[in-house]
Amino acid sequence: MRLRLTPRDTTYFDLFAALAQHNVTGAGLLAELLGADRAGRKAIAKxxxxxEHLADDAAHAIMKRLNQTFVTPFDRDDIYGLASALDDCMDAMEEAADLIVLYKVEALPARVSEVVxxxxxxxxxxxxxxxxxxxxxxxSEYWVEINRLENQGDKLHRKLVAELFDDLAGDPVTxxxxxxxxxxxxxACDAFEQVANMVETIALKES
Structure with missing residues (x-):
């Protein structure tokens, strides 16, 4: 790693960790929602x-810090990109949860739980x-494994779509x-891969 002659603001690392932890919470809520009835789903969606608001606040804290500091631990554009990518993960998961409630879905295909x-x-x-x-x-182990998981998500998505067309050909609305x-x-799977891609780019620049 290259020698740095200026101090680094380590606050960013704590903020990124906090934002990522909100995504763990979001994925857990999504899993919880799948097993709930319609009334329970509304409460979980709330x-x-x-x-999601807490994740937004964490992302905004990073942006605010970025505007207030001159010396950053790595490239400013990469800090912005990583914060945005992490926030996109939560946004996609929250959108999926919201759609399940808004569409009043009674039952979801079994493979949906595998994607979650x-x-x-x-x-x-x-x-x-x-x-x-x-x-x-x-x-490196992190971004390699995330790539593997995203590929797994792709395969599950293709199987899900095929099954939907087979099973619901007579029910176009559902x-x-x-x-x-x-x-x-x-x-959402793609969003997590984008985070890993950002981390790989940052690591390669800093090596």
Whole structure:
């Protein structure tokens, strides 16, 4: 790692860790929502909105810090990009939860829970990786595993869409609702991969 002659503001690492932890909460709420009845889903969706607001606040804290400091631990654009990417993960998960409630979905395909498990694991790995930005060490395993999980999510998404068209050919309204939900869940998987891509870019620049 290259020698630095100026001090670094370490507050950013704590803020990134906090933002990533909100995504862990969000993925957990999404899993909880799948097993709830319609009334329970509404209550969980309300908690999800609160969690999403906390994630927004954490992202805004990073942006505010960025505007207040001259010396940053790594490239300013990368700090902005990483904060935005982390926030996008929560936004996509919250959107999926909101659609499930708004569309009054009675039952979701079994594979949806598998996609949510991918999201939970992605969120956990991302939260574990954020503190390692301080040293930029032992991060390659993180982005490789996130890439693997995203590929797994892609395969699950393709199977889900195929099953929806097979099972709901005679019910186009339900088909449209469920396809939109599984598409947004796939967006969430992609969002976690984007975070990992940002971390890889930062690590390579700093090495």
């Amino acid at each position: 908690r999800f909105v609160d969690a 498990q991918v999201l939970q694991r992605s969120a956990e790995l991302t939260a574990e990786a954020m503190p390692r930005l301080r040293s930029m060490e032992q991060l 088909l449209i609702k469920l396809k939109e939900i599984v598409d947004v869940l796939e967006d």
